[in-house]
Amino acid sequence: MNILxxxxxxxxxxxxxxxxxxxxxxxxLELCNNLSSKDYNIYLSxxxxxxIKRKNLTNLPxxxxxxxxxxxxxxxxxxxxxxxxFNLFRNSKKILWMHNTLAIxxxxxxxxxxxxxxxxxxxxxxxxxxxxxxxxxxxxxKKIIIPNFLSKKFIVNKYNYKRKNNFIWSVQRExxxxxxxxxxxxxxxxxxxxxxxxxxxVDKSKFRKLKNYYKKYNIIFLGRVKKDELKxxxxxxxxxxxxxxxxxxxxxxxxxxxxxxxxxxxxxxxxKDMIKNNYNGLIVKDYRSLSLxxxxxxxxxxxxxxxxxxxxxxxxxxYHFNKIEKKWVNLFNNK
Numbered sequence: 001m002n003i004l005x006x007x008x009x010x011x012x013x014x015x016x017x018x019x020x021x022x023x024x025x026x027x028x029l030e031l032c033n034n035l036s037s038k039d040y041n042i043y044l045s046x047x048x049x050x051x052i053k054r055k056n057l058t059n060l061p062x063x064x065x066x067x068x069x070x071x072x073x074x075x076x077x078x079x080x081x082x083x084x085x086f087n088l089f090r091n092s093k094k095i096l097w098m099h100n101t102l103a104i105x106x107x108x109x110x111x112x113x114x115x116x117x118x119x120x121x122x123x124x125x126x127x128x129x130x131x132x133x134x135x136x137x138x139x140x141x142k143k144i145i146i147p148n149f150l151s152k153k154f155i156v157n158k159y160n161y162k163r164k165n166n167f168i169w170s171v172q173r174e175x176x177x178x179x180x181x182x183x184x185x186x187x188x189x190x191x192x193x194x195x196x197x198x199x200x201x202v203d204k205s206k207f208r209k210l211k212n213y214y215k216k217y218n219i220i221f222l223g224r225v226k227k228d229e230l231k232x233x234x235x236x237x238x239x240x241x242x243x244x245x246x247x248x249x250x251x252x253x254x255x256x257x258x259x260x261x262x263x264x265x266x267x268x269x270x271x272k273d274m275i276k277n278n279y280n281g282l283i284v285k286d287y288r289s290l291s292l293x294x295x296x297x298x299x300x301x302x303x304x305x306x307x308x309x310x311x312x313x314x315x316x317x318x319y320h321f322n323k324i325e326k327k328w329v330n331l332f333n334n335k
Contacts, residue, residue, distance in 0.1 A: 081098065
C-alpha cells in the first residue's frame with residue numbers, strides 16, 4: 001500500500017530531534033517512520049530541498065510532487081490541514097488530518113473550502129473539541145476522531161516520586177503568560193521562595209530585557225529545548241501550568257501527565273476532555289484560584305502527591321503510540 005503524508009511546512013527526515021520542530025511536524029515524522037516498518041510504502045511531502053530515501057520511506061519536496069504528480073500513484077493521501085493537495089490525485093482516498101481550526105474566511109481565500117467540496121474526504125480530528133468547533137459548512141464524507149499520540153520518548157518506565165518544588169509552563173502560545181508571571185511574582189513566590197517556574201517553548205528573545213528581573217523570582221526562561229531535556233525536567237517537577245487557550249489538542253499536557261505531572265488548567269477547549277479535576281490535574285476558574293491551587297499542591301502530603309503522579313501516568317496511557325497507531329492502521333485497512 002502506498003500512502004502519502006502531506007505536511008506543507010519546512011522540515012525533512014533529518015529534522016528528527018530538532019528542538020525547533022513543531023508538534024504537527026513531529027507527529028508526521030514519527031507516524032511515517034513507524035508505518036514504513038510495517039510493509040507500507042510511505043511518502044512524506046514537505047517544504048524541503050531534495051528527495052531523501054530510507055527503505056520504505058521517501059521524503060519528497062512539495063515542489064517536485066506538484067510538478068511530477070502524474071508519476072505517483074497513492075492509495076491514501078493524509079494531508080495535515082491542507083485539502084488543496086487532493087486536487088492533484090483524483091483516484092486516491094483522501095484523509096484531511098485536522099490539527100487546528102479552519103476558519104471559513106481563510107478557507108475561502110485559500111480555496112480550501114472549494115477543495116473540500118470537490119473531493120470525497122474523510123476528516124480525522126485530533127479531539128472531540130476540534131470536531132465540535134469545525135463548521136458544518138465543511139461537507140466531509142466521514143468524520144473520525146484519532147487523538148494525537150504520545151512520543152515514545154515520554155513513556156517512563158521508572159517513576160520518580162521525589163519531586164522538587166518546580167512548576168512548568170511549556171506552551172508556545174503566550175496568551176495568559178503575562179498574568180501568570182504577575183501572580184507568581186506578587187503572590188506565589190512571596191509565600192514560598194523555594195519554588196521555581198521553568199518556561200519552555202516561549203521565544204526567549206521577547207523576554208530578554210525582563211529575564212534578569214524575573215530570575216530573582218525563580219522564573220527561568222529556557223526557550224525551545226530537545227525532548228530529552230524537557231522530559232528530564234518534567235520527571236523531577238511537581239506540576240504543569242497549561243491554561244488551555246486555543247488548544248485543539250494539548251500534547252504538552254499529555255507529555256506532562258506521562259512524566260507524572262498533574263496539569264493545572266482553566267479546563268477549557270480540548271483540555272476539558274483531557275484533564276479530570278483532582279485526578280490528573282486541577283481545574284481552576286481564574287488566576288487567583290490558580291495561585292491558590294499551586295500553593296495547595298506544594299503543601300499536600302506525600303501520599304496525595306504520589307496519587308497525583310500515579311493518576312497522571314495512568315491517564316496518559318490511552319495516548320501511547322501503539323494504541324493510536326492501531327487506529328490509523330485500522331483506518332487504512334477499512335476496519
